[in-house]
Amino acid sequence: MPARGRRPSARLAPSRLPPEGEESVIRHRPSEGAVDRARELRATMTEAELKLWSMLRGKSLGDTKFRRQAPIGRYIVDFLAPATKLVIEADGGQHSVEADAERTAFLEAQGYRVLRFGNAEILREPDAVWRSIEAALRGDHPHPLAARVASPLQGEEALPPLAGSVEAGASFADFIWFRTGGAAEWLVRPRDAADLAQFLGALDPAVPVFPVGVGSNLIVRDGGLAGVTIRLPKSFAKVSIEGDTVRTGAAAMGITVASAARDAALAGLEFLRGIPGTAGGAVRMNAGAYGRDVADILVEATVVRRDGRIETLPGSAFGFSYRHSALPDGDIVVEALFRGQPGDKAVIAAEMDRIAAEREASQPLRSRTGGSTFKNPPGHKAWALVDAAGCRGLMVGGAQVSEKHTNFLINTGTATSADIEALGEEVRTRVKAQSGVELEWEIQRVGKA
Template sequence: MNAATPCVPANAATQTGFPPSRETIRGSVEAGGSLADFIWFRTGGPAEWLVRPADVEDLAGLLKTLDPSTPVLPVGVGSNLIVRDGGVPGVVVRLPKAMAKVSVEDGRVRAGAGAMGITVASAARDAGIAGLEFLRGIPGTVGGAVRMNAGAYGRDVSDILIEATVVTRDGAVETWPAARFGYVYRHSDLPAGAVVVEAVFSGTPGEPAVIGAEMDRIAAEREASQPLRSRTGGSTFKNPEGHKAWALIDAAGCRGLTRGDAQVSEKHCNFLLNLGSASSAEIEALGEEVRTKVKAHSGVTLEWEIQRVGVAK
């Protein structure tokens, strides 16, 4: 979920003068790297270049030497992402497992940006730190959660973040206090191309058993209400002020609506599904159809929460 960045224009150029020399990066560089292999929708075109840096220094060195005109898109597990069928120009960065470590220090949880929300919540539980339970309900990585101010069950990342380490597009490694992110609902001021590599979270003392029970409640509620075992992209639209997106979609008659193999979930209609062979174009077009129907029915304009990146085919 480390993909909350403005979508690339559909007519963007696709030649970037990459790859770097082996002296520039110690990690892996793959031309035409598949994104559909791990994006939750399991559809969409490839990355022009898929880069897996070895560590923070490797990533910083790459961004420092990369042509400033080359777009950079960090991607976690792709749980909140539509990758368009023409693929993503420039460099897509995926952090390695080495950058997914979680530790507890002085009552704070330090997490690599590649760590999953459930891993962070579990570490906090084991250390008797309450307040991070909601991360159990966020199916993405720390990096994406920090970038987009992810939230669930009444809490947001902005409520618990102390600071985060960021590699800027020019290769500088900086530590940003939470206030610098300028958080609002599902948005931060982190610029495109910058990559979150680590975050430090705070909580309050709690009993592991009580914390664990709350995490179990969240897991059970998600299982009962969301299509977790489907090819999906999480919550599709932001909740408008004073409304629930799913309720507006349902009221507009969109529950179960299909376009090709794309469907509005019948279980939770703020989720779009790939029933098998949907293209990204079909999924995105279905989302736009939902927006049109909701606007006509209620006068409310739904805003995309899922990030849409890349170029149309």
């Protein structure tokens, strides 16, 4: 049977989704119809799902029992160990990474831990996958492809107390868009801004701190990332309207912010519809499209500084330039206030639909990618330079220059971060040789090779 992507049918029809804001009160309660749908899915499992299922049924796991195609709220997860609240998902090559990020965020908000494995990984490296599942059941979770990082910290006791959660050795490959990369030495999810502030204030200043959104513009190298990685949970994703402005938590996705503005008939934020990252990542990157960027709409943002101070800074303090802000490393954006202008809801909605359709037609949205790889050099389009240098479809290991959009690199299913970065460097070399132009990486690259 050919490897298939996550089946869209694994979700319930949108009309059955709970109204916005209701998610957080659902506790592992199947939606209407989910039980029938789960039964149907059990009968049509993919090859990778069958392989995983035979492992989960056949190997000794003590008292742990897994169920397959288990309904949780509005989703049906591939495998669930109810007693340990461990969810295991098999991802196909052609699935929506953005939708998976939302799905994972929902499940984590309900207290589930989610392990994702690519179909190719399950079929080719079942032993490594099995070791990873065993480790997760023991309470630690080194991803099979994730190396431990050299630690500047001396064990968890070196970390200040936190009301949120701390995870050692969490794999970036489980949630970032490329689905590659090593482990975070410590992945910290603060409960709220005050929790984050007291944590950072008490953390040894020598420890590096890295904020991550959903990794839609990020390569984490295979050796992992030392220090503390901050991932803001769903409690930082609230969006509200205040007059002509939209106040958003930094973990809210661009599409959520744009949709809230549309519903309030506020124009000017439509471009966020096409940016599949968080509001915090968008501020840090000065994300933009169609001639507008965050610098045009940011009134102010609240930042928890590396030393634990909470400050609300005007947009002008961010030193924005093309896909860049001067936000110091280790500072975390926790909230942003964006300005819109009163507009016509139907016109705003039509513009957002146009953006969505245009993106779908021109970008590899259903692949494991990292957005625009290189910044557009002054007077040039990066994609055109890459194309002219003959790099369309070029491969290094499991990484490939997208055939659909040559400024996108994709993980075809088996790439490592080293493959992706080496491919990017090869493209830079060829473009320089062909056109004399030196491309600059837009994708952020962090961690140890």
